[in-house]
Amino acid sequence: MRRVYMDHAAATPVRREVIEAMLPYFDEHFGNPSTIYDMGSKIKQVIEEQRVKVAKLIGAKAEEIIFTSSGAEANNLAIKGSALAKQKKGNHIIISAIEHHSVLNSARFLERMDFEVTFLSVDEYGLVDPERLASAMRPETIIVSIMHANNEIGTIEPITELSAICREREVSFHTDAVATVGNIPVDVNGLGVDLLSLSGVSLGAPKGIGALYFRDNLRLMPLIHGGIQERGRRGGTENVPAIVGLGRAAEIAVKELPDKTNHIGELRDLLVAGIHERIEQVKYTGHPDKRLPGHASFCIQAIEGEALLFMLNQEGIYANTGSACASKALKTSPVLVAIGIPPDLAQGSIVFTLNSSNTREEVEYVLEKLPFAVERLRSFSPIWGKKTAA
Amino acid sequence: MYSEKVIEHFSNPKNAGVIENADGIGEVGNPVCGDMMAFYIKVKNDKLADVKFKTFGCVAAIAVSSIVSEMAKGKTLKEAKSITKKAAAEALDGLPREKMHCSNLGAKALAEAIKDYEEKKYGKPKSATPQKKRKKPKRHITCSHCDAQNPITANFCMSCGKELNA
Numbered sequence: 001m002r003r004v005y006m007d008h009a010a011a012t013p014v015r016r017e018v019i020e021a022m023l024p025y026f027d028e029h030f031g032n033p034s035t036i037y038d039m040g041s042k043i044k045q046v047i048e049e050q051r052v053k054v055a056k057l058i059g060a061k062a063e064e065i066i067f068t069s070s071g072a073e074a075n076n077l078a079i080k081g082s083a084l085a086k087q088k089k090g091n092h093i094i095i096s097a098i099e100h101h102s103v104l105n106s107a108r109f110l111e112r113m114d115f116e117v118t119f120l121s122v123d124e125y126g127l128v129d130p131e132r133l134a135s136a137m138r139p140e141t142i143i144v145s146i147m148h149a150n151n152e153i154g155t156i157e158p159i160t161e162l163s164a165i166c167r168e169r170e171v172s173f174h175t176d177a178v179a180t181v182g183n184i185p186v187d188v189n190g191l192g193v194d195l196l197s198l199s200g201v202s203l204g205a206p207k208g209i210g211a212l213y214f215r216d217n218l219r220l221m222p223l224i225h226g227g228i229q230e231r232g233r234r235g236g237t238e239n240v241p242a243i244v245g246l247g248r249a250a251e252i253a254v255k256e257l258p259d260k261t262n263h264i265g266e267l268r269d270l271l272v273a274g275i276h277e278r279i280e281q282v283k284y285t286g287h288p289d290k291r292l293p294g295h296a297s298f299c300i301q302a303i304e305g306e307a308l309l310f311m312l313n314q315e316g317i318y319a320n321t322g323s324a325c326a327s328k329a330l331k332t333s334p335v336l337v338a339i340g341i342p343p344d345l346a347q348g349s350i351v352f353t354l355n356s357s358n359t360r361e362e363v364e365y366v367l368e369k370l371p372f373a374v375e376r377l378r379s380f381s382p383i384w385g386k387k388t389a390a
Numbered sequence: 391m392y393s394e395k396v397i398e399h400f401s402n403p404k405n406a407g408v409i410e411n412a413d414g415i416g417e418v419g420n421p422v423c424g425d426m427m428a429f430y431i432k433v434k435n436d437k438l439a440d441v442k443f444k445t446f447g448c449v450a451a452i453a454v455s456s457i458v459s460e461m462a463k464g465k466t467l468k469e470a471k472s473i474t475k476k477a478a479a480e481a482l483d484g485l486p487r488e489k490m491h492c493s494n495l496g497a498k499a500l501a502e503a504i505k506d507y508e509e510k511k512y513g514k515p516k517s518a519t520p521q522k523k524r525k526k527p528k529r530h531i532t533c534s535h536c537d538a539q540n541p542i543t544a545n546f547c548m549s550c551g552k553e554l555n556a
Contacts, residue, residue, distance in 0.1 A: 304447050311401075314401065324424045325447065325451075347421070380403065380443070380452070381444060382428040382444035
């Protein structure tokens with residue numbers, strides 16, 4: 001059966017070149033980078049080369065990169081590591097209401113440890129208002145974290161404006177850029193951020209590797225105490241093959257980014273236009289323009305997302321949903337709640353995230369199968385035809 | 391995650407649709423909660439001659455609706471009323487734990503449709519087990535000293551001033 005994968009926010013295939021770059025580091029060059037003989041010190045050198053490549057992808061200096069096990073760990077380290085290092089200065093944290101769980105739950109964890117957290121609301125497109133951030137700032141504010149782009153609705157936040165507010169007040173600004181790095185140009189200086197998280201998952205690197213950028217003079221409390229790996233900021237023997245994979249993927253991303261952005265942007269526009277043409281009562285969620293190029297998210301009236309994904313799965317199409325039924329906790333996606341989507345419409349959430357490997361034919365295949373699946377589910381929905389869409 | 395039986399019933403649901411001029415209609419859940427089921431029944435000689443459903447919900451909700459409608463069809467009203475959520479889930483070779491509430495909805499929607507039919511016909515539900523009379527919530531407390539009625543919130547009797555024991 002045909003396989004059309006459009007859930008690249010969840011995982012991307014590891015590129016052949018990346019796998020080949022990684023392979024020698026499993027057996028041939030297996031030494032521990034912390035050892036002093038050449039079998040180890042050479043590996044140490046290799047890790048530093050990867051640091052340069054990852055730094056280059058985001059316009060940073062090599063020494064400002066810490067390798068982590070994932071984007072989630074990078075987010076944890078940024079929020080908890082900063083808060084713990086600065087608790088003498090203050091105890092107030094600001095995050096947006098639509099952050100990834102790894103940011104949200106890090107903040108909630110700190111809340112239980114006598115930190116105070118302000119959750120900034122967003123507008124109907126998911127945008128954080130810089131004025132609202134300015135008025136939420138307090139003398140005790142020590143860190144602000146607003147994601148670069150949201151993975152569920154694709155909206156890109158005005159990071160440059162938001163970070164400027166923090167810089168004026170000498171408050172650290174972190175952005176979770178897992179959804180953007182590798183999809184659009186990301187430059188830490190242009191964005192004006194002090195900390196930035198990225199993940200291998202969205203870059204064509206293997207799972208289990210991520211990185212945190214932190215501006216060089218910043219204090220950060222390690223979460224994993226151990227040896228002096230990562231200059232004492234993260235203990236534990238380095239995951240050398242994965243780090244090499246991330247370095248190679250970063251190198252490819254730098255080279256291919258302009259073409260990729262154009263390609264997935266075109267396909268996305270085709271998909272969005274096609275869906276609006278073929279399916280009635282569909283809401284395009286997120287910002288219409290300020291959004292990730294390969295990101296198309298919708299709420300379809302009168303049907304439920306899990307059931308829709310399942311029908312698409314049977315046609316070999318892979319996408320995602322924020323429907324309550326698809327989550328183990330049976331809760332509507334907090335992101336869809338935050339942008340004011342009513343719970344019944346939120347049930348019909350579907351998200352397509354594209355990559356350079358997707359083709360025009362694949363988009364056409366989705367446009368052929370999706371309306372049929374929607375129509376079928378609506379044919380036995382008791383609420384279809386009874387009310388009009390938002 | 392789902393059994394083959396669930397997938398089969400989801401992919402080809404039996405009895406999906408509406409019965410025009412149904413003898414009984416049962417609706418449970420609401421779109422805001424995420425699931426909604428409507429069951430339609432046609433009754434002949436105290437038997438379910440036809441059962442149809444419409445469901446807004448996930449894979450499990452649709453599969454449950456389908457299996458419940460299939461189990462109920464041809465049964466007497468009494469038999470149909472005894473279809474439990476457990477029986478529905480078992481007939482589907484099980485459901486993931488977080489989806490068990492879907493099977494409850496299916497059994498409930500069918501029971502509601504039968505109740506609707508019986509109400510129309512007899513004016514009141516002919517339930518298998520007589521419904522317990524609901525006790526009126528206690529609103530007053532009687533003083534053990536002077537028998538005066540006091541509000542449930544009072545600590546002392548308004549008539550004789552003695553302490554009240556709830």
